[in-house]
Structures are given as C-alpha cells and as structure tokens.
Amino acid sequence: AQSVTQPDIHITVSEGASLELRCNYSYGATPYLFWYVQSPGQGLQLLLKYFSGDTLVQGIKGFEAEFKRSQSSFNLRKPSVHWSDAAEYFCAVGAREYGNKLVFGAGTILRVKS
Amino acid sequence: KAGVTQTPRYLIKTRGQQVTLSCSPISGHRSVSWYQQTPGQGLQFLFEYFSETQRNKGNFPGRFSGRQFSNSRSEMNVSTLELGDSALYLCASSLSGGLDTGELFFGEGSRLTVL
Numbered sequence: 001a002q003s004v005t006q007p008d009i010h011i012t013v014s015e016g017a018s019l020e021l022r023c024n025y026s027y028g029a030t031p032y033l034f035w036y037v038q039s040p041g042q043g044l045q046l047l048l049k050y051f052s053g054d055t056l057v058q059g060i061k062g063f064e065a066e067f068k069r070s071q072s073s074f075n076l077r078k079p080s081v082h083w084s085d086a087a088e089y090f091c092a093v094g095a096r097e098y099g100n101k102l103v104f105g106a107g108t109i110l111r112v113k114s
Numbered sequence: 115k116a117g118v119t120q121t122p123r124y125l126i127k128t129r130g131q132q133v134t135l136s137c138s139p140i141s142g143h144r145s146v147s148w149y150q151q152t153p154g155q156g157l158q159f160l161f162e163y164f165s166e167t168q169r170n171k172g173n174f175p176g177r178f179s180g181r182q183f184s185n186s187r188s189e190m191n192v193s194t195l196e197l198g199d200s201a202l203y204l205c206a207s208s209l210s211g212g213l214d215t216g217e218l219f220f221g222e223g224s225r226l227t228v229l
Contacts, residue, residue: 032213036220043118043204043220051214090157094213100147100206101170102218104157 002027002098004091006105013081014113021076021108023091033074034092034102035065044090050074061085086112116140118207118221126227132193135224139186139207145169146188147218148180151202160203163188164211192226200228 003026013019025031032051036044048059055067065076074091088109092102119138127133139146147170148160159172163182180190186207192199202223210216 034213041222043222044206045220046217049213049217092157096212096214099164099169099211100145100162100208100213100216100218101159101172102147102149102157102213103159104149106156 002031002093002095002103004093004103004105006089006091006108008108009106010109010111012111012113015083016080019076019078019081019085019110021089021091021110023074023076023105024072025074025091025093026072027093027095029095029097032094032096033065033067034094035059035063035074035076036090036092036104037087038090038107039087047076047089081110081112083112083114086110118205118219120203120205120221120224122224123222124225124227126229127195128229129195129197131195132191133195133226134189134191135203135205135226137188137190137205137207137221139188139205140209140219143207143209143216143219144186145208145211145216146182146186147206147208148188148190149204149206150174151204151223152198152200157204160190169211195228197228200226202226 035047091105147162162170182188206218208216
C-alpha cells in the first residue's frame with residue numbers, strides 16, 4: 001500500500017535561512033510525487049511535482065525538491081525562507097493506475113521567525 | 115477563470131442528520147475528487163469521479179457517497195452523521211484522468227461540524 005511519512009510535525013526557521021522539509025514514501029511501482037502548501041482556511045496549492053526524468057524539480061515560490069529513489073525520499077528545499085512561507089506543507093504520492101487519487105503525508109507546519 | 119467552488123463553506127449539523135456538499139469544478143474539468151481532512155487522520159481520499167463514473171473509492175463506510183452530474187459538478191453525501199465526521203471536506207478538479215497529464219486544483223473546502 002502507498003504511504004507517505006513526513007517525520008517533522010513542526011519546523012521553525014528564521015527568515016532568510018534555508019529550509020528542508022523531509023518526505024519519505026513507500027510504494028512499489030513508479031510513484032508520482034507532489035508537494036502542496038496549505039495556508040489557514042485555504043485549500044491546497046501545488047508547489048511542484050515529479051513524474052520522471054530529472055530528479056531535481058523546480059516549483060513555484062522558489063521551492064525545489066529532489067527525488068532520491070534509493071532513499072525513497074522527496075525532500076522539499078528553499079534557500080531563503082520568507083515570512084509569507086509560513087503554512088502547512090504536505091507531501092503526496094500517486095500512481096498512474098490509481099487515476100487522480102493521492103495519498104498524503106501528515107503535513108509539516110512551518111513557522112518563520114522574524 | 116473561476117477556481118473550484120465548494121458550497122457551503124461552513125455548516126453545523128447534529129448527530130444522525132445527513133449532509134450534502136457541493137463542488138463545482140473548473141470549467142472544462144471532468145475529474146472531481148473528494149478528500150476529508152481532520153487533525154487526527156490528516157488528508158484522506160474519499161472518492162473520484164470522472165465523466166460521471168466513480169473511478170476510485172477510498173476506505174470509508176457506505177454512509178459516504180457521491181455522484182457527478184453531466185456538467186461535471188459533484189456532490190457528496192454523508193448520512194447518519196457521527197461526531198467523527200467533523201472535518202474539512204476538500205474537492206479537487208482536474209482536466210484529465212491522470213496525475214501526469216493534468217494538475218489537481220483544490221477548492222477551499224466545506225467545514226462540517228457535527229454536534
């Protein structure tokens with residue numbers, strides 16, 4: 001069965017510092033991997049996605065993620081965090097044979113200190 | 115271009131009642147998926163409809179049902195509400211039937227409180 005683990009429930013980062021949010025997945029076939037962001041009271045917004053090819057993917061708002069098959073990981077990074085990045089971040093996995101179904105991690109809440 | 119619209123945004127029900135939530139996808143989108151979000155269980159997939167047919171179903175009891183109309187609008191229904199059904203219900207629409215060919219766009223959700 002598909003599963004996604006986000007080991008960090010909360011992360012606090014100073015504004016301007018770098019950020020890395022961890023994501024590990026478990027899935028037998030070739031996964032489709034995603035990162036979403038959710039601000040309070042809002043729906044989910046797609047930051048970036050990986051299907052195949054180049055393992056380093058660029059997304060919106062200056063985010064990037066690297067797919068490491070050997071570690072079953074898809075960590076999200078940003079070189080310099082802005083106060084507006086404070087939100088909850090979700091890693092998700094899907095697969096072609098499951099249509100548009102996504103399995104989400106538990107989420108990581110990011111706090112940004114000024 | 116209008117986004118995914120969910121109605122109502124907030125509602126309060128009592129145990130044993132039923133509720134119907136509505137989702138209007140982005141114009142032209144044929145796939146609609148529903149997710150339940152709770153603090154304890156996180157985001158869980160309920161079901162997906164594509165061209166009026168249920169294509170995928172999550173692990174929820176039969177009290178949770180849905181349908182999609184010919185204009186792609188979707189409704190989900192929860193009967194015999196329980197306290198544990200209190201959640202944010204998110205709808206997502208997609209142009210196509212696959213994650214690799216179309217992005218999922220999420221609505222802002224319907225927040226259901228069961229008393």
